[in-house]
Each structure stands twice: as C-alpha cells, then as structure tokens.
Amino acid sequence: xxxxxxxxxxxxAKRLSIGRVLRYLDLWARYLWRRGQSRLxxxxxxxxxADLTAQAAAIAAADMTTAKRMTVASWFPVDLANARxxxxxxxxxxxxxxxxxxxxxxxxxxxxxxxxxxxxxMVDELVAGGETxxxxxxxxxxxxxxxxxxxxxxxxxxxxxxxxxxxxxxxxDEYRKQGRKMLSS
Amino acid sequence: xxxxxxxxxxxxxxxxxxxxxxxxxxxxxxxxARSATKLIVYDPAAARFFALTDPELIRSADSLANIDPESxxxxxxxxxxxxxxxxxxxxxxxxxxxxxxxxxxxxxxxVIVAVLNHDAIPVILPEVCHPNTLVSFAExxxxxxxxADYALTTSAGVDRDLRQLARRFLGRDMTTRVIKLxxxxxxAAPMGAGEDSFAAAFPELAGLxxxxxxxxxxPRKNHALLLQAFDRLEAEDAAxxxxxxxxxxxxxxxxxxxxxxxxxxxxFWYSAIGDEAxxxxxxxxxxxxxxSNYEGYGLPAVEALSQGCVTVVxxxxxxxxxxxxxxxxxxxxxxxxLFAILDRLYRxxxxxxxxxxxxxxxxxxxxxxAAQTVAASLDDIASGASHDFSAPLRxxxxxxxxxxxxxxxxxxxRANLGxxxxxxxxxxxxxxxxxxxxxTRYFPGAVVLADDAVAGADLPADHQARNSWLxxxxxxxxxxxxxxxxxxxxxxxxRPLERAHFQQSDIQRPYYFLEDMGTWxxxxxxxxxxxxxxxxxxxLLREAAYPARAFSSHMPQIVNKSLAKEIFDRFVVxxxxxxxxxxxxxxxxxxxxxxxxxxxxxxxxxxxPMRTGDWLPEIAPREPAxxxxxxxxxxxxxxxxxxxxxxxxxxxTRRTLDALAGxxxxxxxxxxxxxxxxxxxxxxxxxxxxxxxxxxLAGSRNVRRILLIHGAGIACAIKGKxxxxxxxxxxxxxxxxxxDLGELCWMPLLPxxxxxxxxxxxxxxxxxxxxxxxxxxxxxxxxxxxx
Numbered sequence: 001x002x003x004x005x006x007x008x009x010x011x012x013a014k015r016l017s018i019g020r021v022l023r024y025l026d027l028w029a030r031y032l033w034r035r036g037q038s039r040l041x042x043x044x045x046x047x048x049x050a051d052l053t054a055q056a057a058a059i060a061a062a063d064m065t066t067a068k069r070m071t072v073a074s075w076f077p078v079d080l081a082n083a084r085x086x087x088x089x090x091x092x093x094x095x096x097x098x099x100x101x102x103x104x105x106x107x108x109x110x111x112x113x114x115x116x117x118x119x120x121x122m123v124d125e126l127v128a129g130g131e132t133x134x135x136x137x138x139x140x141x142x143x144x145x146x147x148x149x150x151x152x153x154x155x156x157x158x159x160x161x162x163x164x165x166x167x168x169x170x171x172x173d174e175y176r177k178q179g180r181k182m183l184s185s
Numbered sequence: 186x187x188x189x190x191x192x193x194x195x196x197x198x199x200x201x202x203x204x205x206x207x208x209x210x211x212x213x214x215x216x217x218a219r220s221a222t223k224l225i226v227y228d229p230a231a232a233r234f235f236a237l238t239d240p241e242l243i244r245s246a247d248s249l250a251n252i253d254p255e256s257x258x259x260x261x262x263x264x265x266x267x268x269x270x271x272x273x274x275x276x277x278x279x280x281x282x283x284x285x286x287x288x289x290x291x292x293x294x295x296v297i298v299a300v301l302n303h304d305a306i307p308v309i310l311p312e313v314c315h316p317n318t319l320v321s322f323a324e325x326x327x328x329x330x331x332x333a334d335y336a337l338t339t340s341a342g343v344d345r346d347l348r349q350l351a352r353r354f355l356g357r358d359m360t361t362r363v364i365k366l367x368x369x370x371x372x373a374a375p376m377g378a379g380e381d382s383f384a385a386a387f388p389e390l391a392g393l394x395x396x397x398x399x400x401x402x403x404p405r406k407n408h409a410l411l412l413q414a415f416d417r418l419e420a421e422d423a424a425x426x427x428x429x430x431x432x433x434x435x436x437x438x439x440x441x442x443x444x445x446x447x448x449x450x451x452x453f454w455y456s457a458i459g460d461e462a463x464x465x466x467x468x469x470x471x472x473x474x475x476x477s478n479y480e481g482y483g484l485p486a487v488e489a490l491s492q493g494c495v496t497v498v499x500x501x502x503x504x505x506x507x508x509x510x511x512x513x514x515x516x517x518x519x520x521x522x523l524f525a526i527l528d529r530l531y532r533x534x535x536x537x538x539x540x541x542x543x544x545x546x547x548x549x550x551x552x553x554x555a556a557q558t559v560a561a562s563l564d565d566i567a568s569g570a571s572h573d574f575s576a577p578l579r580x581x582x583x584x585x586x587x588x589x590x591x592x593x594x595x596x597x598x599r600a601n602l603g604x605x606x607x608x609x610x611x612x613x614x615x616x617x618x619x620x621x622x623x624x625t626r627y628f629p630g631a632v633v634l635a636d637d638a639v640a641g642a643d644l645p646a647d648h649q650a651r652n653s654w655l656x657x658x659x660x661x662x663x664x665x666x667x668x669x670x671x672x673x674x675x676x677x678x679x680r681p682l683e684r685a686h687f688q689q690s691d692i693q694r695p696y697y698f699l700e701d702m703g704t705w706x707x708x709x710x711x712x713x714x715x716x717x718x719x720x721x722x723x724x725l726l727r728e729a730a731y732p733a734r735a736f737s738s739h740m741p742q743i744v745n746k747s748l749a750k751e752i753f754d755r756f757v758v759x760x761x762x763x764x765x766x767x768x769x770x771x772x773x774x775x776x777x778x779x780x781x782x783x784x785x786x787x788x789x790x791x792x793x794p795m796r797t798g799d800w801l802p803e804i805a806p807r808e809p810a811x812x813x814x815x816x817x818x819x820x821x822x823x824x825x826x827x828x829x830x831x832x833x834x835x836x837x838t839r840r841t842l843d844a845l846a847g848x849x850x851x852x853x854x855x856x857x858x859x860x861x862x863x864x865x866x867x868x869x870x871x872x873x874x875x876x877x878x879x880x881x882l883a884g885s886r887n888v889r890r891i892l893l894i895h896g897a898g899i900a901c902a903i904k905g906k907x908x909x910x911x912x913x914x915x916x917x918x919x920x921x922x923x924x925d926l927g928e929l930c931w932m933p934l935l936p937x938x939x940x941x942x943x944x945x946x947x948x949x950x951x952x953x954x955x956x957x958x959x960x961x962x963x964x965x966x967x968x969x970x971x972x
Contacts, residue, residue: 027921031910034948038958052867052896056874059865059894064853065803067863067892068704071930074895076720078703078727082285082331088354089323093311097319 186269187563189214191237192226193275196249203276203303205484206339208243209367210274210301213556214563215240226252228259229281235259267295267780270567274301274337278318278325285324288332292730295780299335299566301364301559304481304502305346306405313405313478315433330354332730334778335566336361337559339482342503346481356762358755362562366482367552368491383465389453390469395424396527397470397494399463399485400477402439402454403432407476407499407518412442414524415452420531424451426466428458467492472530472540478517480504486512491549495540497526511547513540569779572748575691576667578684581741583610584655585674588619593814594676595627597831601678601810602741605670611636611659632664641760649718649764656767657753665746668693671768672741677812679791679834686810687743692781695742695772696788698804699735702769703727706801706890706930714764722766725756726773736772738788739813748775791834791841792818792825801852801890802845809838850970851887855879859966864934865892866947866959868903868926875947875961882968885935892931902927905951911937911963912944919943926951940967 059067079085087107094102194207215222223236224243235257237243246252265271271291277284288298307314307322314322329336330351336359338344344361351359384391396415400406408427415425431439445452458466467473473489473496480486480502489496490511498504501517508514515522530537550558565571581598585591591610598605608628612620614635624631636644640658645651659665668688687694699705702723707716719735726733736742752774757765776783787804793813794802818825824840825833855861862879874896881889895903904927911920911934919937926949937943943963950956 027910027918030908030923031912031918031921031946034908034910034946034958037956038948049869049872052869052872052874055894055896056865056867056876059863059867059892060876060878062863064801064861064863065701065704067865068706068801068930069701071865071892071894072703072705072720072723075893075928075930076724078724080289080727082327082728085331085354086324086327089308089327090320092354093308093319093323096311100319 186266187214187218187222187272187567188225188236188265188269189222189272190226190275190277190280191224191243193277193280195226195243195246195252203274206301206303206366207274209552210556210559211243212240213553214272214560217556217560226257227280227282228257231259233259233261262290262294265291265294265296268297268567269295270297270299270563272299272301272563276303278321283324283328285328285332288328289730292332292777295777297334297566297778298332299337299563300329300333301337301339302329302343302347302481303339304343304479305350306479306481308350309346310405310479313403313434318433326350327354330359331728333359335562337364337562338362339364339366340503340506342506343481352758356758358758360751360755364558364562365550365555366484366487367555368484368487368549369551383469386462386465389449390424390426392422393424393451394420394422394471394531395426395453395469397426397428397466397473397489398475399428399473399488400475401429401432402427402435404434404438405478407478409438409441410518410520410523411474411476412438412445412452413520414527417524418527418531423471423531424453426470427454428463428466430456463488464492467494470494472497472527472537474523474527475499475504476517476523477501477504483507487549490544490547493541493545493547495530495537495544497523497530499523509547511543566778569748569782572745572779572782573667574693574745574779574782575688578668578670578688578743579604579606580666580669581605581608582659582665582669582671582744583608583674584612584652584659585610585620586613586616587674588616588623590814591620591674592623592626593830594672594674594678595623597676597678599627600831601681602670603681604684607631607666609634609659609662609664609669611639611655634659634662634664643760645760645764647717647764648714649766650714650760650762653718653753653757653762653765653767653770654760657749657757660744660746660749660753667746669744669746670741671744673739675814676739676741677814677830678741678810679812679831679837680810682810687741693743693745693783695736695776695783695785696738696740696790697734697736697772697785698738698788698790698793698806700803702733702735702766704801704803705735706892707928709890709929709931709933710924712928715766718764718766719769721763722769725763725765726770731777732773733769734773734785735766735769736785737766737768738790739793740788740790740811742768742772744771745775748779791837802848803853805842805845809834809841812837847886847970851882852889856970861889863892864889865894867894867896868907868949868957869896870903870951870953870955871957873947873949873957873959875945875959877945877961877963879964881934881936881963881965882970883936883940883965884938884968887936887968889934889936890931891934893926893929903951905949905953905955907932907947907949909934909945909947912946913937914942914944936963937965940965 059070062070090102091107094100094107189211191207191211194204211224215224219240224240225234225236226249227234228249237252238256238258242252242256292298305326307319308326311319336347338347338361341363344363348359348361351357398408398411402408411425415423442448442452442454467489473485473494475483475486475498477483477499478501483498483502483504486496486498486504486508490508496508496512498508498512498514499517500514505514513526515526583591607630608624609632610620610624611634614637617633617635621633624633636655639662640655645654656671670687702719705716705719705723719737723733749771752771756770757767772783772785776785787807789806789808789810791806791809791812792815795813795815795818814830817823819828819830820826824844825837828836850856852861858880859882860879863876865876867874867876891909897903907924907926909922909932910918912918920935922932924932943965944960945963946958946960948958
C-alpha cells in the first residue's frame with residue numbers, strides 16, 4: 001500500500017518521527033521476546049557440531065569471492081557429476097531389466113557416490129543393511145566408470161574382500177576388460 | 186586441431202558395424218587434413234593418450250599391443266587448446282576413461298566436444314542388451330546428452346531418438362546433424378571375382394540360392410524370425426547364410442541353429458570372415474534379409490543394396506529410411522509377411538527381377554563422400570563459417586512496452602549509434618499502436634511486432650521465462666538480420682560509438698558484469714524472477730561444463746541470429762522451460778563454441794546495478810557508454826538526481842564509480858585500519874554459527890552483508906524466520922533485521938553510527954519448530970574515508 005505524501009496526517013507523523021519510533025519499539029519488542037525464548041530454551045547447552053565448526057572455520061579463512069561462491073552453492077547446489085541425470089537414466093532401464101536388480105537402494109547408492117571415501121562408508125551401511133555384494137559391486141563399477149580411481153583407492157579396489165572386491169555385475173569381468181587393473185601396477 | 190578418439194576400435198580389433206564406420210571415417214578424415222588431425226587412443230597402462238604417427242595404422246592394427254612404441258606419440262591433456270575439437274565416432278562406453286570426467290576437463294580448456302551417435306538402443310530397448318552394456322551405455326549416453334556440444338547422427342531415426350532422450354531426461358534438446366555413412370568396401374575386389382575362387386572358398390554353397398543375413402548374433406537382430414520363415418520355404422535349393430560373431434543372449438538361438446537338421450547342408454553360420462569374402466557373399470546372394478527389431482542405421486542393408494543385391498528389411502528403426510524405397514519392407518516381427526515375401530521371391534522370377542532392378546538403382550554413398558560430409562560438419566563446427574559473424578551490424582532489436590521510455594532510448598541511439606539504421610520492436614498487442622508511433626518517428630521503416638503473433642497467446646507468467654521465450658521466437662523472425670544489437674527499452678546510449686565497439690570484421694564483443702554467476706547473491710529481503718533466472722542459467726551452464734559469466738549487463742549486445750537459434754533451440758525448448766537469464770545463456774555458450782569470433786569484455790553500463798547496495802561490485806564499468814535508465818535514479822535520493830537522462834556522462838560516471846568504490850572499500854578492499862573480512866551465518870536444522878572476521882565501517886551508508894550459508898547441504902531445505910539484533914555493550918539495541926529463510930543468500934547489516942564493540946545476536950525459528958540462536962561480536966570503526 002502506498003501512503004499519499006500529500007496527506008496532513010502523514011506530514012504530522014513524519015514531523016514527529018512516528019514511523020521511526022514505532023520501528024524502534026517493534027525492534028525492542030522482538031528483541032525482548034527472542035531473548036526470553038532463548039533463556040527458556042537453555043541455548044548454552046546446545047553447541048554446534050564439529051562439522052559446522054569446521055565449515056565456519058573454512059568460511060572465516062575465505063576471501064569474499066570464495067565466501068560468496070560457498071553461500072550460493074550451499075542454497076543452490078550445482079550437480080557437477082550430474083548424478084541425478086545418471087540415476088534417472090539407470091532407473092529408466094531398471095524396470096525393463098529386473099535381472100540387473102537396480103533397486104532403489106542401489107540407485108541411491110550410485111547417485112550418492114562421488115569419492116572413494118563415500119564408497120567405504122556406503123559399503124558398510126549397505127552390508128549392515130543386508131544388501132548383497134552385487135549392489136556394492138554395481139555401485140563400485142559405476143563409480144569407476146565415471147572417473148579413474150585415485151591412487152589412494154587402489155588398495156581397496158584391488159582387495160578381494162567380499163565387500164570391496166570388484167567382480168562383474170553379472171557376467172564377465174568388466175573391470176579387467178576396461179584395463180583398470182593395470183593402473184594399480 | 187581435430188582429435189579423433191579411435192581407441193575402442195583399435196582395442197577391440199573388430200571389423201563390423203561401428204568399428205567399420207570408425208576406421209573408414211577416421212582414415213578419410215586424417216588423409217584429408219593430416220597435419221590438423223590426430224587419431225588418438227587412451228592407453229590405460231600409461232594412463233595417457235597417445236596419437237598414431239601414421240593414420241594408416243588404423244587399417245592394419247587389430248589390437249593395442251600391435252602398435253609399437255615408435256608409432257605412438259604420448260601427450261598430456263594440457264596439449265588440447267581452446268577451439269580444438271574432440272570427435273568421438275567410437276563406441277566409447279567400454280573405454281577405460283570416463284567420458285564425463287574427460288569432457289569436463291576438456292571443456293574447461295575451451296575444447297568443443299562432438300560425438301557420433303550410432304543409436305540409443307540400450308536405453309530404448311534395454312531388454313535386448315547385455316547387462317554390462319546397459320550400465321556402461323547409460324552412463325556414457327548421459328555424458329553425451331549433458332556435455333556434447335554437437336552430436337552427429339547416422340540417420341533421422343537416431344537423431345529423433347537422441348533428441349527425445351535429451352528432452353525426457355534433461356528437459357532440453359541437442360544440437361544435431363544427420364550424416365550419411367558409406368557403403369563401399371576397403372577390398373578392391375570381392376573374393377571370387379572369378380567363379381573358381383568363390384567356389385573354392387565356399388564350396389558348400391555351390392548350387393544353392395542362399396538368403397544372406399549379416400550382423401552380430403543377438404536378440405535384437407531377430408535371426409529366429411528369419412529361421413522360422415526359412416524353415417517353411419519349399420524350394421529345395423533355398424539356403425540361409427548367417428554372417429556375424431556370437432553376441433550376448435544368443436546361446437539359445439545358436440543351439441537351435443547348430444542342432445538344425447539342415448545345418449551344414451542348407452544352413453550356414455560364418456562367425457568371422459573378411460571384407461573380400463563378405464563382398465563375394467553379397468554379390469551372389471539370392472537376397473539379403475535384415476529382420477531386426479531395431480536398427481539405428483542398418484549398414485548390411487545399405488551394403489547389400491550397394492552391391493545390387495535384392496534386399497528385404499523390417500520396418501524397424503531406420504531401415505526404411507536408409508534403404509530409401511529400394512528394399513522390400515515388412516512389419517517388424519511379422520513372420521507371416523516375411524515368409525510371404527521370401528516364398529514369392531523363390532516362386533516368382535518377375536517379382537525378384539523387379540526387386541533386383543530396385544536394388545541396382547540404389548545410389549550408395551562412398552566412405553569418401555561420407556567422410557567429406559563429416560569433415561564439412563566438423564569444419565563448420567570448428568570455424569563457425571555458417572553463422573556469418575561478419576555480416577554488417579546495422580539493426581537494433583528491442584523488447585518494449587513503455588512508449589515514453591522507448592522514446593528516450595531511440596533518441597539516444599539516433600544521436601550516438603550512427604551505424605544503426607533500422608530497428609525491430611516486439612511489444613504487447615495493447616501497446617503496439619503507441620510503440621509504432623514512437624519507433625517510426627526515429628526509424629521510418631521500423632518493424633513493430635506483437636508478442637501474440639510472434640510467440641503465441643499463452644506466454645509464461647514468470648518475467649524471466651517469458652523474456653527468454655519471447656527472445657527465442659523474436660530472433661527467428663524473417664525481419665531479423667544475421668547480426669543485430671539486442672536491447673531492452675531502458676538502454677540509453679550516452680556517447681557516440683562506432684560499430685567496432687561491438688563488431689570488428691568477424692569478431693563480436695559481448696559485455697559481462699560478473700565473472701561467475703555463482704557469486705550472484707541476488708536481492709534481499711526477497712529474490713526476483715531475474716535472480717532465479719541468473720541462478721538457473723548458472724546451474725545449467727556449470728552442469729553442462731560451460732563458463733558462467735553474467736552477461737545481462739543492461740546494455741545493447743551483439744547477437745548472431747543463426748547461433749542464437751542453435752543455442753535457444755537446445756536450451757529453451759518450450760514456453761514451459763525454466764526461467765533462464767537468456768543473455769548469459771547465449772553468450773557463455775557462444776564464447777565457448779567460437780572463441781575466435783566471440784570475445785567478451787567487461788561491461789560499460791552506468792546505473793547498473795540500480796543501487797550499489799544491491800551488489801558487491803567486483804567489476805566496475807569500463808569506458809562507460811550506456812545507462813540502464815530507471816526514473817527512480819533521478820528522483821530524490823537517486824544516484825543521478827539533478828542530471829539529464831540523455832547527458833551528463835562525466836558526472837554520472839563519477840557518481841557511479843564513487844559509489845562502487847565506496848562499496849568496495851566497505852565490503853571488499855578495506856583501507857587503512859579497516860579490513861572488511863567476512864560476516865556469515867551458517868545454518869543447519871540443529872544449530873547456527875556466526876562468523877565475523879575483520880572490521881565494520883560505522884554508518885548505515887557502509888551497508889554490509891551477512892552471508893547466510895546452508896550448512897546442511899541438499900538433504901533438506903531450511904525454512905523459517907530469522908531475526909538479527911545489534912546491541913551496545915550496555916544492552917541497548919541499535920539495529921535489527923528480520924527475514925524469511927529459504928532462498929535468501931544474505932541479510933543486510935546497517936552498521937551503527939558510533940564506533941565501538943557491539944554484540945550481534947541472531948535468533949531463528951525454523952519451520953520444523955526448532956529454535957536456534959547464534960551470537961558474536963562486531964568491531965565497528967570510524968569511517969575515516971568519509972571525513
């Protein structure tokens with residue numbers, strides 16, 4: 001709503017700075033209300049997590065441009081690995097090929113994978129949840145398909161631990177076929 | 186430089202289907218421009234690419250091990266340069282290098298990615314493919330859809346399939362070009378140019394009138410249907426020859442084939458034969474049959490026709506398209522019709538003669554011609570010759586609905602842009618008559634179009650989405666010239682400029698105002714359609730591995746008509762498309778594809794941003810020449826109060842640069858004892874933490890931003906109410922703000938007028954009901970720069 005600047009009431013209010021006084025009163029009222037709530041909530045007992053503290057430290061060390069990038073990306077994240085697209089394409093073939101057992105769990109696992117460290121955590125979660133080695137292998141296979149493994153991941157990939165070994169999804173050793181094994185040498 | 190990845194064909198050593206295409210095309214392309222073309226292969230043992238010293242090696246080598254070290258020139262990805270083209274004609278889904286990772290890396294260096302898509306069968310017909318192929322192919326086609334600047338396709342059918350996938354999974358299109366494949370053989374002559382040698386090679390076929398089927402044994406090829414039809418033929422000399430290696434899911438069919446009572450008598454399977462033998466088989470076949478459930482191209486059908494062989498194909502995929510009416514066609518899967526055609530062929534010589542005549546009239550494309558077509562496409566992709574960047578710039582194209590503002594803009598253009606002698610204005614039907622009066626006053630031949638006639642009556646409600654859609658439709662109109670200046674009605678030209686400001690020969694200069702749209706914090710306390718358009722464009726460009734500068738610089742910009750059509754057709758597919766900043770979309774993609782023709786510079790606009798408090802000025806306008814006209818700028822408190830809209834360039838420049846310098850000093854650069862640092866609040870669903878580094882200059886004119894950072898990632902949106910208070914050490918509250926969380930990236934802090942140490946307290950009530958608090962200290966120092 002626009003207030004007419006010609007109104008006598010408006011001119012009087014302006015002369016008396018009524019708007020400013022009202023805004024100041026409102027500020028105080030909100031402040032007192034929030035402080036009261038804060039005391040009731042015993043704020044001091046709730047400390048930020050280690051993750052949050054680490055993130056705060058990273059922001060404090062950043063220049064303004066980097067901090068702005070971190071800000072915008074935190075609310076509007078860019079999917080640089082296009083995991084959502086990959087997941088959607090795999091989901092589209094899952095129905096026609098039940099033999100691939102591309103379950104929701106597996107697709108989510110694939111979509112979440114970005115690094116070898118994600119994989120180690122995910123493998124433990126999946127195995128604890130009763131998932132089969134195939135799920136794990138499919139996820140690992142797709143992870144490798146997206147990029148070359150980092151040197152730190154090679155020992156894990158080369159192991160024959162049932163949770164980590166890369167065997168073919170159903171037939172043929174795709175891993176070997178693609179020559180990835182040779183990278184560890 | 187043109188790099189052609191031929192690794193998979195060399196690694197596999199196969200000579201059928203895609204491998205035949207890759208070898209033929211690569212050899213022809215490399216022969217055509219040897220010094221400007223490299224055939225490259227990824228060597229997983231060395232974890233590097235190498236280039237073949239001699240393109241002829243692709244003809245002879247059938248495995249990586251057969252290429253000796255002297256024939257390999259290893260190179261690092263850094264060797265790729267801006268404007269180079271990576272061409273992928275191969276089946277790269279089994280390659281050891283992730284295509285997504287490779288494309289991202291190369292596109293960051295300005296390399297153009299062009300792929301050749303043979304089909305999309307594993308995604309369209311997943312039920313007929315090997316499981317490993319399915320997963321690999323899905324991953325690779327995702328990378329093609331997302332990153333490929335251009336996709337060449339082997340038929341209109343494949344082209345349609347690919348673009349449908351892009352629309353289905355990405356909500357956009359692809360820039361494609363359909364090419365023709367060749368059908369001639371490397372072999373100079375078929376085996377058995379004389380009857381004796383053919384008889385010696387295939388004695389079992391003597392006296393038989395055989396049907397020939399060429400292709401890998403796999404369910405999609407539907408050999409089983411052909412075998413059923415063959416079994417019903419009564420002609421005693423009828424035979425069936427199947428040529429192709431064993432493929433996936435073929436055990437059942439092969440067991441039936443090899444256990445057939447006529448196997449080895451009238452039924453034959455040759456799993457590996459050379460080009461000469463295959464050529465001989467085509468030439469002597471009674472008919473060639475392709476009963477496939479789907480074909481992206483159907484090379485055997487084209488090869489058979491090119492040898493004058495009677496050809497029978499199903500109507501699946503691209504087979505009717507590539508056989509061009511020269512083959513007999515039956516409905517895919519219709520065994521009765523297939524049998525009827527074959528039976529009639531054996532019984533009715535007239536019918537066969539008619540099909541023979543049709544086959545002989547087929548005019549195939551040679552591999553040389555095919556390579557020339559591909560080379561022409563790649564040349565055009567690399568050079569941009571078809572876009573005519575040098576056509577003279579003389580036209581200005583407006584979107585306008587306010588006659589009085591357009592009037593100002595046109596007066597400034599007439600006075601300062603002498604090279605503009607014609608305009609096109611798109612307006613609303615309601616404003617058309619008034620706009621026409623104004624436009625023709627300055628440009629008598631002005632073309633005024635109404636948006637309902639250009640873009641339909643149902644325009645998007647969102648401002649940014651509507652503008653993108655309108656510009657896409659407008660730029661395609663006949664009245665638009667090959668190169669033109671695109672403008673909004675609130676653009677004022679403030680000093681005389683030559684055409685060279687925008688165009689020098691075939692070089693075009695767009696102007697940007699932000700290096701990275703990912704730093705665009707947008708307005709506060711609420712975001713606008715423009716903000717969302719900028720963010721959507723940023724996300725789209727980054728996810729497709731394009732640069733992401735902000736080009737909506739509120740000044741006229743030169744646009745190339747055909748390139749704009751190509752880019753908007755790809756990214757703005759319909760009126761329902763997401764709101765995008767169309768300026769940034771066009772110029773970022775254009776400058777990546779044509780770095781020699783589209784060279785960006787920092788912007789030259791005054792009055793943008795409209796308030797310096799809206800925006801952290803990383804880039805100040807250089808050599809200002811334009812103004813983003815806004816009546817509020819001339820009202821009390823406005824930046825240009827007391828100045829003339831069409832003049833006062835120097836004073837406007839000084840005021841603008843002073844304001845930007847002040848904002849920079851307060852928030853970015855600092856001076857003297859002032860070091861701005863960062864003010865930020867990290868918010869998670871469970872806790873908040875305030876970060877304050879550096880100092881704050883006293884006074885509300887030194888407005889600062891408290892960056893709001895979503896500390897919980899993408900798992901859940903954080904919504905709720907946030908209150909901020911600044912209090913003196915004694916407890917008196919001196920400043921405060923209240924905002925809604927959700928889309929905002931920052932909240933303003935108007936610094937107290939008096940220097941000192943202040944307590945800042947932030948309280949949030951989230952939609953989940955959680956109440957959070959954070960607090961910190963603000964060091965407010967005197968603003969000595971203002972004294």
